[in-house]
Amino acid sequence: MIWNQDALKSLVEEKLNHYQLILVSNREPYMHIYRGGEVEVIMPASGMAIALDSLMQTCGGTWIAAGSGEADQEAFAGRDAVMVPPHNPRYKLRRVWLTREEERDYYYGFSNEALWPLCHIAYTRPSFDTGQWETYQQVNRKFAEAILSEVNGPRTIVFIQDYHFALLPRMLKEADPNLVVCQFWHIPWPNFEVFRICPWVGEILDGLLGNDLLGFHLQYHCNNFFDTVDRTLESRVDLEKFAIVRHGRETLVRPFPISIDFERFVSLANSSATLEEMNNLRYRHNLRGLKVGLGLDRFDYTKGIPERLEALKIFFRKYPEYLGKFTFIQLGPLSRQHIRSYKNLIAQVDSLEEEINSEYRV
Numbered sequence: 001m002i003w004n005q006d007a008l009k010s011l012v013e014e015k016l017n018h019y020q021l022i023l024v025s026n027r028e029p030y031m032h033i034y035r036g037g038e039v040e041v042i043m044p045a046s047g048m049a050i051a052l053d054s055l056m057q058t059c060g061g062t063w064i065a066a067g068s069g070e071a072d073q074e075a076f077a078g079r080d081a082v083m084v085p086p087h088n089p090r091y092k093l094r095r096v097w098l099t100r101e102e103e104r105d106y107y108y109g110f111s112n113e114a115l116w117p118l119c120h121i122a123y124t125r126p127s128f129d130t131g132q133w134e135t136y137q138q139v140n141r142k143f144a145e146a147i148l149s150e151v152n153g154p155r156t157i158v159f160i161q162d163y164h165f166a167l168l169p170r171m172l173k174e175a176d177p178n179l180v181v182c183q184f185w186h187i188p189w190p191n192f193e194v195f196r197i198c199p200w201v202g203e204i205l206d207g208l209l210g211n212d213l214l215g216f217h218l219q220y221h222c223n224n225f226f227d228t229v230d231r232t233l234e235s236r237v238d239l240e241k242f243a244i245v246r247h248g249r250e251t252l253v254r255p256f257p258i259s260i261d262f263e264r265f266v267s268l269a270n271s272s273a274t275l276e277e278m279n280n281l282r283y284r285h286n287l288r289g290l291k292v293g294l295g296l297d298r299f300d301y302t303k304g305i306p307e308r309l310e311a312l313k314i315f316f317r318k319y320p321e322y323l324g325k326f327t328f329i330q331l332g333p334l335s336r337q338h339i340r341s342y343k344n345l346i347a348q349v350d351s352l353e354e355e356i357n358s359e360y361r362v
Contacts, residue, residue, distance in 0.1 A: 016157065019180075021061030022150055024143060024168070025161035026107065029053045030084045030093060031069030039071045041086050045298055045333040047260060048161060048186055054261045057090040062150050064143065066103070067095035096146050098139065105135035107164065108338045114198065115163045117341075119187045120302045121194055124341050128199050137167060140207075144171040154178050160211075162186045167203065169210030173249075182213040184256060189221040192228045205229055209246045215256040222253050293328040298335050301345050305330065309352040316360045323360055 029049040032039050043049060056063055062081075067073065072095060076082060083089035098106070109132035117124040143165060147158055160168055160183040169181045185208075195201060205228065208214055216222050222242065230237045235246040244251045268274060282288050293312075297303040312328055330349075336342045 016059065018155055020151070020153055020156040021056075021059050021159065022147055022156060023052060023056060023061065023063045023159045023161070024147060024165065025049070025052070025063070025065050026111075026164040028065035028068060028072075028093065028095065029056070029063060030086070031067075032071035032075035033069050034071050039075050041075075041084075044068075045335075051258055051260050052161070053085075054264070057085070060091050062092045062094055064094045064096060064146055064150065066098050066107075073097070094146065094150060096143055098142075102135055102139050102142075104338070105129075105132040106139040108336060110136040111164045112336055113339055113341075115166075116187065118195065118198060119163065119190055121188075121190050122302050124301055126198075133200055140165055140167040140171060144168055144175065147172060148175055151176065151179070156180065157182065159183075167207035170207040171210070173210040181211050182215070183208065183211045184215040184258070185221070186217070186258070188218075189216055189224045189228070191224050192231050195224075195228050196232070201228070201232055205233055206246070209233075209235070209244060209249075209251045211251050213252045213254065215254055217255065217257055219255045222255055225253060287327065291322070291326045293326065295328070295330040295332070297330075297332045299332050299342065299345060299349070300335065301341060303332075305332075306345070306348050306352060309349065309356060313356060313359075316356075 025048065027044060027046045027049050029043065029046075029052070030041050031044050032041055034040070043053070052063075063084075067076075069075075076095065081092050081094040084091065084093045109127075109129060113127040114129075114132070115126075118126040147168075156178075157180045158172060160181065163185060165183070169183055172179055172181050189195070198204065209229070214225075216225065226237050226239065226242075226244070229235055229244055233246060235244055237244050242253050244253060295305065295308055297305060299305065308330070316323060330353075334342075334346065337346070
């Protein structure tokens with residue numbers, strides 16, 4: 001079945017009509033920035049935020065996230081919550097304020113220097129730091145307190161996003177066993193031999209098994225998770241039910257491939273405003289008559305951007321007749337620039353760009 005907003009709305013009305021929904025993520029779906037001396041609301045560069053904004057606009061409820069926009073605190077004027085989207089409010093956005101040290105150690109540190117490279121097996125060495133791990137625990141507790149303060153009845157579903165909150169499900173269940181806690185892990189789960197090098201593998205697994213339902217993109221990732229738990233914790237893995245029982249509580253583990261709202265983006269792509277902007281870009285960058293290749297990715301070592309540029313060099317060597325007839329544009333926001341491996345990536349891409357433009361005059 002292909003899900004769209006109407007099908008999702010029908011499912012929500014049938015299954016979740018009497019439940020309060022609280023969605024939790026590190027990245028907020030709307031952020032406030034300064035532009036031209038004014039405060040402006042934008043959606044961040046996040047596939048997760050775009051995909052789940054459609055869910056929340058359909059379901060309503062509360063989205064809890066870290067405030068990361070430069071003008072977020074000014075826009076909130078001392079409040080913790082605001083209704084979004086700004087043009088058609090459908091749900092509440094509650095922000096959790098992190099200190100600079102917490103953001104550094106929990107987000108840039110343990111989440112993205114330890115868990116991110118570990119789970120992607122990207123041949124970038126993960127870094128395990130005790131201080132960053134302690135801050136990761138502290139921030140998970142801070143989010144737990146914010147969530148519990150928003151619970152207003154016995155029928156509440158907490159839907160947690162991603163690897164930033166591996167400890168959060170257990171914290172919530174210990175505080176309120178009546179909560180229905182679900183989590184989607186948006187990145188791969190590697191095999192046991194890889195994940196076992198994490199010094200806190202037991203704590204992370206136990207935290208995730210606080211969920212009633214734990215989702216991954218692929219069955220392969222589910223299988224890796226089953227094996228990691230089976231070889232690490234005292235628990236019972238039931239492969240017939242795709243479930244794990246620990247301390248008498250069952251966690252269902254399922255694959256849930258996720259995507260953006262396809263129909264919404266097709267509509268945007270075919271709009272007159274998009275077609276007008278395409279013509280403007282062709283004129284502004286002198287692209288008329290050229291074949292154009294386009295890459296659009298957040299700058300990250302898991303995206304294969306240097307390899308893509310190396311392939312472009314091979315293409316021009318193999319098919320020199322396309323010199324002057326083909327150009328390639330790589331777009332994407334920079335991210336995590338405080339982390340050394342990301343700084344190295346940016347330098348590598350800049351060097352390749354200069355080399356290609358110099359050698360092939362494109």
